[in-house]
Amino acid sequence: MAGTAVFAQQISRADFEITDGVLVRYSGNAATPAIPADWGISAIGKGAFYSIAAF
Secondary structure (H helix, E strand, C coil), X not given: CCCCCCCCCCCCHHHEEEECCEEEXXXXXXXXXXXXXXXXXXXXXXXXXXXXXXX
């Protein structure tokens, strides 16, 4: 979109709970967290983003 600024968010691996390749929980405060592809996440568990009000 023209005129829309996109800012990179600081993502910390400590904000993500990953078990056997499944993202179990996100505890960060980013409204739109991006999951880096090289973290080996193959699935997102039900309720992983429950802490984000927008979801």
